[in-house]
Amino acid sequence: MNFPGAPAMGSSPQPKTRTDRAYLLLRADVISGRLKPGTKLRVEQLRADYDIGATPLREALSRLSADGFVISEGQRGFRVVPMSYNDLQDITRVRILIETEALRDSIESGDDVWESRLVAAYYRLSKLEAQAEPDYEQRERANEVFHSALLAGCGSPLLLRLHHTLYDQHKRYRNISLLTATVPRDVHEEHRAIYDAALARDATKACDATRVHIMRTMEVTLEVFRKAEEKPASATN
Amino acid sequence: MNFPGAPAMGSSPQPKTRTDRAYLLLRADVISGRLKPGTKLRVEQLRADYDIGATPLREALSRLSADGFVISEGQRGFRVVPMSYNDLQDITRVRILIETEALRDSIESGDDVWESRLVAAYYRLSKLEAQAEPDYEQRERANEVFHSALLAGCGSPLLLRLHHTLYDQHKRYRNISLLTATVPRDVHEEHRAIYDAALARDATKACDATRVHIMRTMEVTLEVFRKAEEKPASATN
DNA sequence: CGCCCACAAAACATCGATAATTTTGCTTAT
DNA sequence: ATAAGCAAAATTATCGATGTTTTGTGGGCG
Incomplete structure (x- = not known):
């Protein structure tokens, strides 16, 4: 009764193996903040929560530890990687390094398809950013696509x-700050600057804008993070 | 991947957990070339080989797949990551990016302890490189320490x-070329250039030399690799 | 003669249970 | 009362066994 299987549907990535599902679920929960930094990840607990x-x-968890989302402490199990001021700075710094390098390359060798996809992504993002009542979920996704x-x-x-990987690690920090969103900032203008420079094939300017x-x-x-650090309301669960 | 900030020590005498031992053994065997690129990693086989x-x-294997040493193919098990011309170029490029950035930082903020350790590492490496009859094992280790x-x-x-991680991925390529060692090259001179610039705190020059x-x-x-690619003697095991 | 389907064998992924280790809580002596 | 030492409990790491998917092979049909 096992047919060769339904044709692959690209849009909804239903993980084929349970390990993959566990990986994606845990990863998403760490990034979203549902699993708080420093939380001990007891296997029994997870087993019940995810039914895996x-x-x-x-x-x-092993994969995630190699990715830097959880840490594997000797024989004492796993826990969510803690967040810190220094860590955010470190991630940011490396992300800038990686992203500007990739961007420069992309601008210098991108073809027509690249251009048109970029135009589309920017168009969509702009529209979402112009909304008076923002849907953070969609906006976040559009941002990532862009x-x-x-x-x-x-x-x-x-x-x-x-x-x-770095983008998602950074996203974890961004997610906790969304809750307390604050400082006035024209994100769209920043995106526009990158976009314009990229289309103009001005790699240096685009990298500067990205930086x-x-x-x-x-x-x-x-x-936001510094404030949150002062009064730690983290669940030690 | 869990390793302390400690400099590379070739062998962790007794990894605390069996997973760690398996990780280190597999990693070493992939890097050394004992496990050939593309080889299927059958669990039963490994079980017998490593007694784990x-x-x-x-x-x-999961950790290694996140590190990029093996690939986890859907429901078809694991295999050693293949080697290719393009992959080597990619690794090299990113390694240069990462290493020069780290080096610049190191030179600009390194203290006395850093300096003295560097002197020691260079001294040792020089001595090994001057030997008429080279011990590649030791030389490799000294190179890494340096x-x-x-x-x-x-x-x-x-x-x-x-x-x-990148260093070790690169090392894998280097290992296969050691066997057929060939082109005349003054490695020591290259090391000296980096060393001198670093001690002189000339970050730019040191980065250039590193590049x-x-x-x-x-x-x-x-x-070497291109030659080897022409007559593929790889085990499809 | 070759292609396709069905079946069998192998390998992978997963589960439940066991062994080993760490943590916790309690007792006792200073 | 406090700290050290021991014992129980919780939790992790590991093994052996079981279900599923994949792969290889042979026979039937076009």
């Missing part, structure tokens, strides 16, 4: 992979 | 971590 066996869970589109022309799989953009993002986040 | 249960092995010492002053844990050094290493390896 211990083995695939441990495998997923940044990916910028780099898509880059010829280095490694750079893209690193960027993906500014990422730095500003970090600064806003740092602000 | 299936669970820790799978966890180790490069680590150069970067040790860098304030970014992330950069160091990335460097460590040259890494590029030369890649070129030598590419040479």
